[in-house]
Amino acid sequence: MKKKWLLMTALVMMLVLAFAGCSKPAEEPAAPAEPAEGETPAATEEFKFDRPIELIITFGPGSGTDTTIRALQPALEKELGVPVKINNKEGAGGVVGAEFYANQPHDGYVFAMYTPSHIIAAINKTVNFDIFNETIPVARLVHDSNVLLAGTQVPYSTVGEMIEYCKANPDYVPSVGMMSIQGIDGVAAGQLFDEIGIKANFIPYASGAEANAAIMGGHTDMVLTSPFDGKAFVDSGDMKAIVLLAEQRGSTLPETECTGELGINAYIGPWRGIVAHNGTPQEAIDALAAAIERADADPEWNEWKQSVGLTDRPGFAGPEEFGQVWTEYYTIMEDLLAN
Template sequence: MRLPRKHLQTSLLLAAQLAAFLAAVPVMGQTTAAPYPTHAVELVVPSSAGGGTDTVARAFSEAMRKYLSQPLTVVNKPGASGAIGMTEVGRARPDGYKLGIIIAEAVIFPHLGPTTFDAAQLVPIARLNADPSAITVKADSRWNTIEAFLAFARAHPGEVQVGNSGPGSIWHLAATALEDRAHVRFNHVPFTGAAPALVALMGGHIDAVAVSPAEVSAYVAAGKVKTLAVMADQRVSGFENVPTLRERGIALSIATWRGLAAPKGTPPEVLEILAAASRKAVADPVFVATLRRQNLGIAYADAATFKAMIEADNAVMKALVARTNLKN
């Protein structure tokens, strides 16, 4: 039976409307993907608790609570001068739920010899901090000046024990660079981070540490240690009475930096959310107050600037490693 033309048009119109309605109704059990993040995000810190990197990470995590809908949970993964923690992040699923603090050692490892760490597996999101190295000794040490310290080291090659945050770490490299510039030779003693190195120093097990002023500031204030010189172009805030090596005729400035990174392949929209939150967190009073209280330098840089800085540092560290014979 053939429908009249008018009825046929009406039926086709109703069918089209019904199809449109059904397309707009969600299928039972189907849900729209929730915006990132939907649960806690793990933040891997490649050093021991208590050091500068850990302090920066925890202050950042606390500040991010205001700008990210889920918390950043700090997990310390020290070892191999940061390679263990950074490698874990680089190999993680690129979904934004495992991030890491990337440190200056990322541009040192590739030049030391064979390594399982691959910096190309990490995507820089934001630089958070930067600090110079410094030479610090016990408060009752025989040395009160950097000149006396270096003179003793020069007269007793290999006897002065200088602690660092691990073989091939930025602080190991800093002490080795000082050897090269000052024509001395130290006995380098590695630890899993600046914090355990400081414990060893205060216990009298080593003679000095080559870590940042920030990492020793609390112990300087408590009268347990004293800093002899900083490896910076200018004197450091909170350490205005401590000379730079350049003031003492040694042309050496070397610093560490710390930033946020994600595994390669992390979706751009996730990186954008993290970048926006990071920019706000670094300017947050919680982050600023914590870093200033610890004499840690605030040095925010966006992803593009941070990436360019990493590439520039990579070239510098390659030349420095070659000159100081650190490569195995």
């Protein structure tokens, strides 16, 4: 009996050991496969435009906004891989174009170009929609300056001389021509004359050519324009550059004093940027912003910017930075327009 019991015990032990040998411990989860040498992990595929996109330009052909986008157009089309159709919708300081854009499909294939004039329109409520809150900044392209030019008939050649002349002749009110009294031109000129304590008469003109003709004909004392547009008249001796509204002297008119060196707090200048409207797919906005940033490195685009004095101030700004500019300008303009 004892032998039989020992035999059964041995058999049980053998079965236990056999079962244990066949069992396997729980396996650890497999580690992700490492990419082979020279490979990179797969990236999320970027949104691709598959048909032409349209840009609503809210000012007319030949305007600073129009010439800027046409200079960038070849590089941008190369980066996008599709044509860029430019559609000018001018009028009312950019309001006509903005209202037209607001009524277009926001499917990621229609965008617009705005300037600080659209911030002013938001503050003055001259548009029929909430342009400030319904606009999505995509990318700022350039940041220009303004220069005050005078006709050869005026008895001063610098801003200091103008101040002294106005003090000595209190009945004299200088006249200043511009294309947008209710837009960025009016605010920029208003800031300058408020800072120097001189009352001026602002006169609207339909075009830069009309404003320049009024200066040379002696009908208007001064005109507010871009340094590039003004350079030809200064070089020819038909006008005098009074002051550049900028922190530093510009490359286009290096002999002209700037408000920064004179301690005059008047620096407002027109930036030009591409925007989207609420409802535009985020992936399309991101893809366009990325293409603009790549296009901004194009040599021909940069050569053009330098030739027209658009490298004096930092230009390109992506969505986040441009969004900050969009908000900051609203605060600045709101304060200036309240005075």
